[in-house]
Amino acid sequence: MKKLFSLLSILMIASLLLSACGTQAPASxxxxxxxxxxxxxxxxxxxxxxxxxxxxxxxxxxxxxxxxxxxxxxxxxxxxxxxxxxxxxxxxxxxxxxxxxxxxxxxxxxxxxxxxxxxxxxxxxxxxxxxxxxxxxxxxxxMYALFWNKDLFEAAGLDPNTPPATMEQLAEFSDKLTKVNPDGTLEQIGFLPDQGWGHSELYTNMFGGFWYNEDGTKITANTQPVIDALKWEQQFYTKYGVDNVMAFSSGWADAYMSGDYPFYTGKLAMYVDGEWMTGPNFISKFKPEASYGVAAFPPPADHPERANTGVAxxxxxxxxxxxxxxxxxxxxxxxxxxxxxxxxxxxxxxxxxxxxxxxxxxxxxxxxxxxxxxxxxxxxxxxxVVTTPISLEFNDAWTLLEEQVLHTGADPQPLLEKLQADFEPKLAESLK
Amino acid sequence: MDELRMTDQKIWPPRFRKWSRRERDNFKIGMLFLLPWTIGFLVFTLYPMLASLVYSFAVYHARQPLEWVGLKNYIDLFQDDLFWTALYNTLYMVVIGVPLTLLASFFCAILLNLKVRGQAFYRVVYFLPSIVPTVASTILWLWILNPQAGILNTVLGYIGIHGPNWMSNPAWSKPGLIMLGLWGMGNTIIIYLSGLQDVSVSLLEAAELDGANWWQRLWHVTVPMVSPITLFNLITGVIAMFQYFAQAYVFRGFQNLGYPLNSTLFYSVLLYQNAFQWLKMGYASAMAWVLFIIILVCTLLLLKISDKFTYYAG
Missing domain, CATH: 3.40.190.10 (Periplasmic binding protein-like II)
Incomplete structure (x- = not known):
């Protein structure tokens, strides 16, 4: 009996140690x-x-x-x-x-x-x-491009087959496609810049920059293209009322894989999304009868050469x-x-x-x-999308900043200055 | 006095006698049965804990040796805005969520303790939500709280209240999570229920004979009698709330962790981000030890304060 117990204990400990050491048979x-x-x-x-x-x-x-x-x-x-x-x-x-x-x-x-x-x-x-x-x-x-609902275009008196040609025109179209109730609440919105998730990398590139330099060795978050892009995005919240837009669009992201998605139900006229939406598993599954168009996102009016810019x-x-x-x-x-x-x-x-x-x-x-x-x-x-060794941490900080600018109407510039100051040393450290 | 000391010496130190063969065998059998737990504890709890203590003083590199940085992780932590945001959010849940849960579950337990028809049925109904897995119940609540299509705002609409944006308004996201927690408080109710059944009927009857009304009997007899249960629920509730993670992880839906505006960035969520997404394992280890100390201090404090409010019968 005594020997049996000792033997069992030793065997158990030995097998555990062996497995913990990770001894492997030589690879064939x-x-x-x-x-x-x-x-x-x-x-x-x-x-x-x-x-x-x-x-x-x-x-x-x-x-x-x-x-x-x-x-x-x-x-x-x-x-x-x-x-x-x-x-x-x-x-x-x-x-x-x-x-x-x-x-x-x-x-x-x-x-x-x-x-x-x-x-x-x-x-x-x-x-x-x-x-x-x-x-x-x-x-x-x-890749991401502009989706538009042709029925809503027609109802607003726009040509259903002609998407906006410039970012400025997109904002004008959005005004025509936005329906506001007498109490200020929204019934339909023309464009939501961050529907689903943020697309600032696309807008920032359209304004001629990005928050990193091209080889990802410097942070350029406080540069003009980044500020311009955020301000351009912000207008779609501030001019219809941040609270109204938030109330109207709350919960939309969670309806992504369902027929309740605002783009299908006619609540959202234009937004940015990826190629998979045109495949068999999204629009043609959830709203096969949808009449919609897809086109490259338009450039700013003073930079037509940036047409057909996409961000992979x-x-x-x-x-x-x-x-x-x-x-x-x-x-x-x-x-x-x-x-x-x-x-x-x-x-x-x-x-x-x-x-x-x-x-x-x-x-x-x-x-x-x-x-x-x-x-x-x-x-x-x-x-x-330029990446660096601190991409994930930076992305989380960026997403928060984007939320602050769009969802609370905060001024982007001081926030970007702080982001720049916070992450400059982190990037430098990570590239050592 | 001397006599007493003499007696003491007889008891302590105890005199060891040689074990009989049977006692030795029993000891070995006992140890053998303890072995699985002991090994599990040493390998999967104690070792990781000690390793994290070591890592907390270093920059952790996966395949290279640790880079010692002394107290830098701890110093950086206290200068990190996100750390304070996460700590605030977590304390909000502890300070508001835990007492609310205790209060609600105590009153539910009182109701479920009433001798009414269908008592067993009601007890089952109140306990059922707590056997639903956390992830499933959180996803369910995502739909309940959906401001457009959710049942809660629809019902609020019937009575003329314009429901808030539970999930995208930073002022309402934590209250939303607390509601979710209240729905799953079955375990706390069960513990209270068992405590209520221990409240001496003779005490309640004596109070009634003395002319105490329902409220006075509750306040002066039942509440003190279940105070040890309250203390237990409070401490386990506080510890669980400090480690709040799964609900927050699921609750953001398709959004980033912490959405909206970092209002659901809880301590454990930030720890997870640092460890697994930002690969700052040393920093995350420091966070874990700070949390350990916070919980330890809170628990000791609660135990200390509880002396005045807790009544142990007998």
């Missing part, structure tokens, strides 16, 4: 299972089916895990068995992960997997570059630095980035393919509304 030359983690992913089954094709071609099994909360990613990357490929929802985290040594610089993988960088659209690839290093590869991309963002793939077999990761990455696979995945999800060859697939060109976004990405004016 060709791992049998590769693990792909995808942060975004509404339809994990479809993604798994896609990667099953890789298994059919190579005999290497691929396990897909999607979707993921951000708090699962960090422990996985720091742990002893990170995924072989990680697909992030945006480029925001890549530089901070790289700085912490959690993801690899991809030049070796690009070389060993013979990945053709010239096949990538320039704008989405830009978000993966840090100096001359490439830290990620864009898989799918998003989207999913990017990285190889964790702790991945067991980099060669195998690189091969799978190359396969993921091949035009046929990119076309299949993003045709299904109605997102923009980042591969130029994939973009020739009729799936992306046959729908004229979707093509508006494809053209924006191919346009030389296409820009990218």
């Amino acid at each position: 030359s060709e791992p049998k299972v590769l693990r792909v983690w995808i942060q975004w992913g509404d339809n994990p089954q479809q993604i798994q089916t896609l990667f099953d094709k890789y298994t059919a071609e190579t005999g290497i099994k691929v396990e897909v895990t999607a979707p993921l909360e951000v708090d699962k990613i960090l422990p996985a990357l720091t742990g002893s068995e990170p995924p072989d490929i990680l697909v992030l929802s945006g480029g925001d985290l890549v530089k901070s992960y790289y700085k912490e040594g959690l993801v690899d610089e991809l030049s070796p993988a690009i070389k060993s997997g013979s990945i053709d960088l010239t096949d990538f659209f320039d704008a989405p690839l830009q978000q993966c570059k840090m100096g001359d290093k490439i830290l990620c590869l864009p898989w799918g991309s998003d 963002s989207g999913t990017v793939a990285v190889i964790p630095s702790g991945a067991a077999d980099k060669e195998a990761s690189a091969k799978l990455l190359a396969w993921m980035m091949s035009p046929a696979i990119v076309a299949e995945e993003f045709c299904f999800n109605a997102n923009l393919p980042t591969s130029k060859k994939a973009a020739e697939d009729p799936c992306f060109t046959s729908n004229p509304k979707f093509k508006v976004f494809m053209d924006l990405m191919a346009n030389p004016n296409a820009k990218v």
